Amino acid sequence: MILRKIIFTIICLFLIFDPLFSTKIEIRGKQMFVNDKPFIIRGFCYSPIPVGFTHTYEWEFDEPSYNTDFPLMKAMGANTVRTYDPLKYKKVLDEAYKNGLYVIMQVRIDWDEDYGTNIALKNEILYGSSSRRGLQEIVTTLRDHPALLMWCLGHEVNFNVNLDAGGTQVWDGTTITRLQGWYTFLNEMAGKIHEWEGPYWHPVTS
Numbered sequence: 001m002i003l004r005k006i007i008f009t010i011i012c013l014f015l016i017f018d019p020l021f022s023t024k025i026e027i028r029g030k031q032m033f034v035n036d037k038p039f040i041i042r043g044f045c046y047s048p049i050p051v052g053f054t055h056t057y058e059w060e061f062d063e064p065s066y067n068t069d070f071p072l073m074k075a076m077g078a079n080t081v082r083t084y085d086p087l088k089y090k091k092v093l094d095e096a097y098k099n100g101l102y103v104i105m106q107v108r109i110d111w112d113e114d115y116g117t118n119i120a121l122k123n124e125i126l127y128g129s130s131s132r133r134g135l136q137e138i139v140t141t142l143r144d145h146p147a148l149l150m151w152c153l154g155h156e157v158n159f160n161v162n163l164d165a166g167g168t169q170v171w172d173g174t175t176i177t178r179l180q181g182w183y184t185f186l187n188e189m190a191g192k193i194h195e196w197e198g199p200y201w202h203p204v205t206s
Helices: 002-017 063-076 091-098 119-127 135-142 173-200
Strands: 025-028 031-034 037-039 043-045 080-082 102-107 148-153
Touching (some): 091 102, 119 135
Parallel strands (some): 102 148
Antiparallel strands (some): 031 037
16 A cells, blocks of 8 residues: 555546646647647747847847846737747756747757768768767757757758858759758658657647
């Protein structure tokens, strides 16, 4: 009897403190479900940049900004925030979760490389290098946080095509080949993410 109570207590503590059990994300047909309830994304692309700074500003270290903005987003009825780069620390995710906000975690990846033949670059993106965090490290670091909704790989890929002298998009052979290489690699990355996350995988978008 005592052993049964101990086992029950351990299971309860595991369920409480293991974030893998905090948020269940599923895609059923064309509908997303969060914790078995239909979920419609209502949110913001978020990257606050103070005057005098550029897009490289690391806003996740600017606690006053997001501590002010997240409650405002919640009050507006938002439920999701999409980043432009993967977060380095979970503190922002904690604050988002406190305000009922889920996070679409973007990983910025250049599309206009030859992913069909550049195996070294693909391995660097997947597994990292001395100057670059690999996708595997990013995923395994953040995958268990209950605020994580999905992964987003790349940014505005189809807008970044070759332009002629007048600024018109040119869908030439080079552009098409690069896009084909990108989407093939995108599918490979999604498969790797699901492999690294195991049965509690999150959706992958781009």
